[in-house]
Amino acid sequence: MNTNETGVERRVVVLGTGGTIAGRASAAGDNIGYTAAQVGVADLLGGIEAPAGVSLVAEQVAQVDSKDMTHAIWQALAARCAYWLAQDEVAGIAITHGTDTLEETAYVLHAVLRPGKPVVLTCAMRPATALAPDGPQNVRDAIAVAATPGAQGVTVVCAGTVHGAIDVQKVHTYRLDAFASGDAGAIGYVEQGAVRRVRPWPAGGEQASPALPDLALPWPRVEIVVSHAGASGAVIDALLSAGTTGGNAGPLRGIVLAATGNGTLHADIEAAAERAERAGVRVLRATRCLAGRILPRPDDRFRDAGGLGPMKARIALMLELMGLPAAGA
Numbered sequence: 001m002n003t004n005e006t007g008v009e010r011r012v013v014v015l016g017t018g019g020t021i022a023g024r025a026s027a028a029g030d031n032i033g034y035t036a037a038q039v040g041v042a043d044l045l046g047g048i049e050a051p052a053g054v055s056l057v058a059e060q061v062a063q064v065d066s067k068d069m070t071h072a073i074w075q076a077l078a079a080r081c082a083y084w085l086a087q088d089e090v091a092g093i094a095i096t097h098g099t100d101t102l103e104e105t106a107y108v109l110h111a112v113l114r115p116g117k118p119v120v121l122t123c124a125m126r127p128a129t130a131l132a133p134d135g136p137q138n139v140r141d142a143i144a145v146a147a148t149p150g151a152q153g154v155t156v157v158c159a160g161t162v163h164g165a166i167d168v169q170k171v172h173t174y175r176l177d178a179f180a181s182g183d184a185g186a187i188g189y190v191e192q193g194a195v196r197r198v199r200p201w202p203a204g205g206e207q208a209s210p211a212l213p214d215l216a217l218p219w220p221r222v223e224i225v226v227s228h229a230g231a232s233g234a235v236i237d238a239l240l241s242a243g244t245t246g247g248n249a250g251p252l253r254g255i256v257l258a259a260t261g262n263g264t265l266h267a268d269i270e271a272a273a274e275r276a277e278r279a280g281v282r283v284l285r286a287t288r289c290l291a292g293r294i295l296p297r298p299d300d301r302f303r304d305a306g307g308l309g310p311m312k313a314r315i316a317l318m319l320e321l322m323g324l325p326a327a328g329a
Helices: 071-085 102-113 135-146 234-243 267-278 310-321
Strands: 011-018 055-064 090-096 118-122 153-158 161-164 188-191 194-197 221-226 252-259 282-287
Touching: 011 071, 011 135, 055 071, 071 090, 071 102, 090 135, 102 118, 102 153, 102 310, 118 135, 135 153, 135 188, 135 194, 221 234, 221 310, 234 252, 234 267, 252 267, 252 310, 267 282, 282 310
Parallel strands: 011 055, 011 090, 090 118, 118 153, 221 252, 252 282
Antiparallel strands: 153 161, 161 188, 188 194
């Protein structure tokens, strides 16, 4: 039996959600023409040895191309994380995920769990059938982080680098090292199965196993509108005319403005956003820039999301509308 000093068996739970890491292609040399979410998480663990003193548990939570990630899957994933984190023998959790929306899922889990144990998302840029798949090494590294004594919070591991959930973003379309952490930099690196940490772990809760807040569906509808040269307020006006009365997507509750530079907005976008706010829609600014944060000015018309990009700002605004605390950057 694999036990710690208290005599309790130590486990790392690996939760599968699909993605490229679970993808199959018709030819081993095809790294882009694959179908995502085909291989089960138990099969992904085949041939992967657990760190010394640790056993692995696999559970399939979802099987989806992460471009099609849903709020319902977020809810289910958060619930399974909360369940496993409450088990004394569980040292941490690793999650296999697609790269397209990985940063969003990581932010959701960070915001709603704030775990005192590690929750580590990992991925792949090549499918499982590739000549040289990157998934197996990424899974090994994620398990190593999840089993590291003293680790906590939600992180992302890709190409040997450990990123924090608030800072991580996908920055390349096909390279194996597709993620970065902007100005914050990496938390650390996985080297030969061991973590070399260069800055603190993300802040976790006081308890290793957090209580999951109420994530009742449907989540409030929040849309992202981009400010750009030659922009108009037509998109916002269309959202207002069609979206505030409901429908399949629900009533429009908020808009995140993907602003230029230090949160600046085209005059027509700003005017339309003012109309939306008067109609009862919450408005939040986030910068389009990949690095840096919005530095507020006294004359700013709309509040800003600090260092959060538009996608994470959208999640933060949804959580706020649900009455839940979000996490800034």
